[in-house]
Amino acid sequence: MTGDPDEALLARVAKGDPAAVRALMARKLPRILSLAQRMLGDPAEAEDVAQETFVRIWKQAPKWKPGEAKFDTWLHRVALNLCYDRLRRRREIATDAPPEQVDEGPAPDRRLLAADTSVRVSGALQRLPERQREAVVLCHYQELGNIEAAAIMGVSVEALESLLSRARRALRGALADMVER
Known part of the structure; x- marks a missing residue:
């Protein structure tokens, strides 16, 4: 162990352990969703980014080399890169439509x-x-x-x-x- 608190869980994910996948999602999803929401300002896009981030974790888990990088650092970098990809695409597609706002009614x-x-x-x-x-x-x-x-x-x-x-x-x-x- 390298001191990375996620290393053992990631090793279990790499072996296809469904409980480990659920545990990792429960531990990391709220922060990744929050990160993507703040970067993109769009809840639907944030969910897409979070989903793609966890798909990449699942695919890369068998190749993960403990000690090369802290898992949480890599996880944030993947999510940020996916956000930047979406932000670049937004600049390429001009739109005049205002962002959707949720009407929460009188308060x-x-x-x-x-x-x-x-x-x-x-x-x-x-x-x-x-x-x-x-x-x-x-x-x-x-x-x-x-x-x-x-x-x-x-x-x-x-x-x-x-x-x-x-x-x-x-x-x-x-x-x-x-x-x-």
């Missing part, structure tokens, strides 16, 4: 304000450059440490901190009027 003022805040923050996050968005999502929403997030992104910790700093400044500027309320 108390606080819930409406929270929903408005969430939409504004999500919108501001979507307008960040991809690398800055990736840094924010990994560190703030996925709650990864700077060292692990930098490894996933393939940058130094200093470069990650620079991306985070620029992203925070941009978000502060985009959301400044909310703070004044």
